Amino acid sequence: MGGYNIPKATIHRLTRYYRCLERFLLNGKSNVSSKEMANKLNIKPSQIRKDLSYFGEFGKRGVGYDVRELMLSIENILGMKKNWSFCIVGIGNLGLAIANYPGLTKARFKLKGVFDNDKSKIGIGLHDDLVIQSVNELEKTIKERKISIGVLTVPGKYAQKLSDRMVSAGIDGIINFTPVRVIVPKQVMLEEIDISISFRTLAFQINLNL
Amino acid sequence: MGGYNIPKATIHRLTRYYRCLERFLLNGKSNVSSKEMANKLNIKPSQIRKDLSYFGEFGKRGVGYDVRELMLSIENILGMKKNWSFCIVGIGNLGLAIANYPGLTKARFKLKGVFDNDKSKIGIGLHDDLVIQSVNELEKTIKERKISIGVLTVPGKYAQKLSDRMVSAGIDGIINFTPVRVIVPKQVMLEEIDISISFRTLAFQINLNL
């Protein structure tokens, strides 16, 4: 059941640590201290050490961290070298944008299914090996292709129903881009990205500064 | 200079309160208590009252909140009835998706400029009244059309430079969709949305649960 109670912020920072280590490695550095990393990232050294301590001991006292080793450790922690399969439900502009998002393939997220309920879209090819399928085939395809992550980019009113269907097909996690909050059982992981809320928050802050 | 030190989470929740009030109004309710709202939203009543208390007193003790009045107050707090103009820098898949994002127009965010440096895209019309412009015209257009929000959907390596250019043209806020963090002066507001981090966080959580 996992669940060490690790702050989400820690996970976000781990990806930043990794990118930082990549740069150090490129510059030919093989060892690095939490202080050096913290300076680059504009955070406190103890934050880095605390974050890492959730997962084990990766450094040498008095010496620091081996860049390559720490990268491997973070790769392990985050499951970065695993291959993840995902599908996109709703091939509108946003769905298409995610299908073509360059960072995902590099990060081993492989698109294995695309669904829509618009008959004019069904059957159209995507990338080399995919065809837009009817949402009727959602459950069957998730099971057959062992898809573990589902991306919801449909109009809000369909979000909960399609989320339920993915859950019933055995999906492990859902990324919900609709403005509607969906409910999933606790064993299914959920990330919500509400683009309009970022616009709203920004507008509020600008408003405050006037 | 504003800056009451209001948690970002409070702003996010205010938009949820507003949506909740919309539903109550539709159901013909004209008065509502923090308890009733909290039940719907699955949070604590004191959270709602605390959030509202940052901005003033909006209820009647022993009675609750007038639904319509509270909606108006939230509209004011968040600047929801103001018109906001924004531009998109980088008309790839993601930029196009945001250009066509349905919630934004409804929320009074008006697209006033679209830029790219790909010659094959420049000159193409978008919506009724826009044409994709060269990034050379970025500063001029931001000033002429009084654009206050800039959306960055370019490859990461161009992010900082284009951010700087928008800042120098007098932009008020930037929404950065690239995986690269940008630095802006404190008077410029910044929101960062890293889509790949959500995939990564989800993968981590799934990994943990195995």
Add this chain to the structure above:
DNA sequence: TAGATTGTTAATCGATTAACAATC
């Protein structure tokens, strides 16, 4: 008036940061 619910103060919880003993 008695009951209900606010606005606000105090307590709790969780995350960040500082301090330091352990140790390379």
Add this chain to the structure above:
DNA sequence: TAGATTGTTAATCGATTAACAATC
């Protein structure tokens, strides 16, 4: 050994939740 830096404990900070006096 002396200096450096870790891993971890304790202190601080900030946000959420509970409690309650004010008051409709």
